[in-house]
Amino acid sequence: MTKPRPTRADEILDAAAALFAARPFHEVRLEDIASLAQVGKGTIYLYWSSKEEVYLAIIRRGFAAVMERLDLDLPACRGRCWDELRVVVHALLDFAFAFPGVYRIMRGGNLTPEDPDLQAIRRKVTERIQAVIERGVASGELVDPCPELTAQYLLSSIRGAFLYPPAGMTRELLSDHLMHILKGGIGGGTRP
Amino acid sequence: MTKPRPTRADEILDAAAALFAARPFHEVRLEDIASLAQVGKGTIYLYWSSKEEVYLAIIRRGFAAVMERLDLDLPACRGRCWDELRVVVHALLDFAFAFPGVYRIMRGGNLTPEDPDLQAIRRKVTERIQAVIERGVASGELVDPCPELTAQYLLSSIRGAFLYPPAGMTRELLSDHLMHILKGGIGGGTRP
DNA sequence: CGAGCAATACTGACTGGTCAGTACTGTAGC
DNA sequence: GCTACAGTACTGACCAGTCAGTATTGCTCG
CATH class of the missing domain: 1.10.357.10 (Tetracycline Repressor, domain 2)
Known part of the structure; x- marks a missing residue:
């Protein structure tokens, strides 16, 4: 089984997971996720339609x-x-x-x-x-x-x-x- | 053991508990708590210093x-x-x-x-x-x-x-x- | 090969709405 | 009249979500 290179979406989820794991939902800002994942905030919305969707995706x-x-x-x-x-x-x-x-x-x-x-x-x-x-x-x-x-x-x-x-x-x-x-x-x- | 009449603080906590039990923290508004408890929003701040304090008190x-x-x-x-x-x-x-x-x-x-x-x-x-x-x-x-x-x-x-x-x-x-x-x-x- | 172009990926400043917390007002009960 | 508090109006910080603009990739054709 080959481990494929993590996609951009996976990278964002990794960052988001680290933050949601450490703080409650309302204390995690989308900007925090974006900056940890080293992407622009808008990029997150290319993959999910809301902060809650990101949470659910994790x-x-x-x-x-x-x-x-x-x-x-x-x-x-x-x-x-x-x-x-x-x-x-x-x-x-x-x-x-x-x-x-x-x-x-x-x-x-x-x-x-x-x-x-x-x-x-x-x-x-x-x-x-x-x-x-x-x-x-x-x-x-x-x-x-x-x-x-x-x-x-x-x-x-x-x-x-x-x-x-x-x-x-x-x-x-x-x-x-x-x-x-x-x-x-x-x-x-x-x-x- | 006598059951004392619930204090004002207890009534507020009851209302808050019902709401925090049903929705996540950030979806519960202080005003919801106040109106369910039939008190003014300001009254809540006579007993606790923030929304989070109310949550912790519950x-x-x-x-x-x-x-x-x-x-x-x-x-x-x-x-x-x-x-x-x-x-x-x-x-x-x-x-x-x-x-x-x-x-x-x-x-x-x-x-x-x-x-x-x-x-x-x-x-x-x-x-x-x-x-x-x-x-x-x-x-x-x-x-x-x-x-x-x-x-x-x-x-x-x-x-x-x-x-x-x-x-x-x-x-x-x-x-x-x-x-x-x-x-x-x-x-x-x-x-x- | 590489110029030109189209499609796609991405960015981040900006906006509009929300809401915690505060201040004020009216009134019920004593 | 005075206390206590419900009700309400207000404010300012905050932040999710948007979108006009930029960068990158890939493709077509001379």
Whole structure:
């Protein structure tokens, strides 16, 4: 797989992502984005029609990247649900460690109402995770009265970990801890 | 416990909370808050010095309410950690069901840098939850390599559940499901 | 090859509207 | 009359979005 040279649009999104990750929406000026991306303000409007569109584009790109990773790595698990769960956790964590601020706003729940395209890609990702759990339940390997909720927990927990990270949090630590919780909660080992 | 008549400040915060819960910060106008609270715009400035201060006050009040509830209910558990965990979950869920939008912005991670008072009360809440888990680990009833992370997961998971709630999500369902995950994850019952 | 030209990409000064914050006025209750 | 506050008018900073103008690229034809 070749990594194509980032387009102008991607460069602008990179700059915008860095700013939106660091400050709330209303504190980021279009001019800031333009100057960080080293383009004129008008150039941004050649690609998106408003500041909010830029914001949404960042989030859509984020979900697309996660989805691509899942599509790439999940098939190799050949249906072994714990392997799949590990792949999901790693995909999410890799993205979150690479772009913590973007991950945060992807789960922000700030803009209302949400853009239809964004809703669609977000659903695709959550449903993919949910499907992994559901097949595990169907095969008897997992026990979960509501996989939909568990998928949401997983996505949100990672956000929480990055919002207020414990000192010395590493990718491995977080990954192991999440798998620990998924495997057996914090109970001593016997399910009632 | 007597419920004191809400003060003028509380009425304003109620109105502001309803609006900030429904729209992002920059889409809420001070005038909207004033008219919903049926006060003059100037009156708001008798209590807080800026729009952002109002926003922060809502969040602080939210954490204070949760903390008060924990202080009230936890002692009756007399150190039985699973009872304490149930009390924590119920306290958070009661608040979240009563004020879902406020719960969301309490975990928003939007404003930077955070107000010191807010940091303090937020820490108090998370540390209280963390302490419950830590004592469970110390007594051998719980197994958790990082209670700090688990506390963050719990707080964030509830936010996630409310962001994209499954159809027919009730307080009981969510409570049972969270306790299910805490007790044994989604594993079949044996911890490796 | 390269001059001339068209199409495209980009720029940044400018504008118009918005809104936080302030000042002032009218009035209800004591 | 006086206090307290709702209501309203005002102002000035701020900034998203525009657009006339410039630079660059690529193409056509002698």
